[in-house]
Amino acid sequence: MRISTAQYYETQAANYQRNYSNAVATSNEASSLTKINTAADDPIGAGRLLALGQQSAILEQYKGNISSTKSALNLQETTLDAINTALARAKELGLAANNGFKTDADRSAYAEELGQIQQQVLGLMNSKDADGNYLFSGSKTDTAPYSQNADGTFTYNGDQTQINLGIGDGLTVGTNTTGWDAFQQTINTSRTQTAMTAPAVDDGRVVLSNGTVGTAATYNAKFSGGQPYTVSFLSSTQIKITDALGNDVTAEASQNGVISNSNGANQTVSFRGVDMKLNINLKPGDTNPDAVIAGHSFQLSASPDSFTTARSPGNPSTAVITGSTITNPSDYTNTFPANGSTVLKFTSATAFDLYAAPITADSKPISSGTMVGGNAVAAGVTFAIGGTPASGDQFSIQSNNHQTQNVLDTLGQMITALKAPIDGDPVAKQKFQGTMESALGNIDSAVNQIGTAVTSIGARGQALEEQSTTNDSLTAANATTQSSIRDSDPAEVMTRLTLQQTMLQAAQLAFSKISQLSLFDRI
Structure with missing residues (x-):
């Protein structure tokens, strides 16, 4: 086979150029210690790096979501704790005011402080975050969750929507706590009422409170179906309860309807989950208690809507x-x-x-x-x-329907009761005490509901911590995998570069020697 001089030069030039390009590429790799600078360097590796880069970006987004959610939940928990602290003080005032030795002036002072607490709680319920969004309005973050009506009650203006953010593959967590969950679902313990049906004019000898729901399960299962009930006083020591159909259901009352005729005694009558305060108030000259108490009757029913x-x-x-x-x-x-x-x-x-x-x-x-x-x-x-x-x-x-009641309305009812004068009126004082006990029960119920919301926040916070640890592990594994594909071994690169440079120098020397040879030298 004969090779022309032109072919020889072209072949040597191409080889030299290829070796030169390899040496330059290796030199660049030695400088950056990166094996893949373009997709052409390693198409498969470049594809894997692209997928790993996308995963890394998603993990970084999850990290941001977890951080912002932690901040939001911490703010919500702090706010709910502050509300609980305010309600603890409200309960202290309620217990103190319910003391039979307090005066109208004392109760009025308590009412003033309760009014301040009510406004404080309202402000906390309407709290905003650093971006100006309301914490407890659900998805209606630009709407104040609570506003006061003309009659003094409060209305929830938010919704029940939980806002979720992704914190892991296929995993989301709620970033907010709605006022509906934290405040509106507070069980109302004061959802029954009593009305005297005999005598036609209240003589003050018998005071029966509206009652509080002491055992919700019993109340839900039994009370509604038989109302309205008639509570009849057969004597000063025995009551009879009949349901709407006239059936005698006294056996379901505490002590089978046996009561005490001790004058002014604050006793409790329990019936189908409802606890009612009962006072017998005998007057001077009531030598025959049975005669003056028998014939009194009340209607007991659930509070109408x-x-x-x-x-x-x-x-x-x-x-x-x-x-x-x-x-x-x-x-x-x-x-x-x-x-x-x-x-x-x-x-x-x-x-x-x-x-x-x-x-x-x-x-x-x-x-x-x-x-x-x-x-x-x-x-x-x-x-x-x-x-x-x-x-x-x-x-x-x-x-x-009075099944639930937000604590703002409960505080409002307490304030109204505290402002009413009752000094010198034993009957009014007994009714006041029944009202306060119902309100105190509702405060306990509100605290329990807020506690449930705080527990939910804690559970979500724990989920964030666990997923954050998982995401950190995934991020570390991702970085290691990317490094193994993209990064070069310095020792291997330098060895390869030295070899390529040596081969390039040898090729240069060989080419220069061979190019000097000619057939004319052999003539």
């Missing part, structure tokens, strides 16, 4: 709803929405429709009618209207 109403800001008229009362229990039970939210809309000065809230384009009224004598009757509820409505007037209505 109440309603919070508000007129829409854009109403054409100035009409307002001044009162709301259930007048047809059957219609109310069968028609009124389960969530308790409705809108009363007037189509003229007298005609109206009641809708389940919120009203949408395809909403149909659940009840319609015409106002008579200033009253609008819809879904078993009579709404008293003050003023003359106009077409287009709307009123939002929210029912309250």
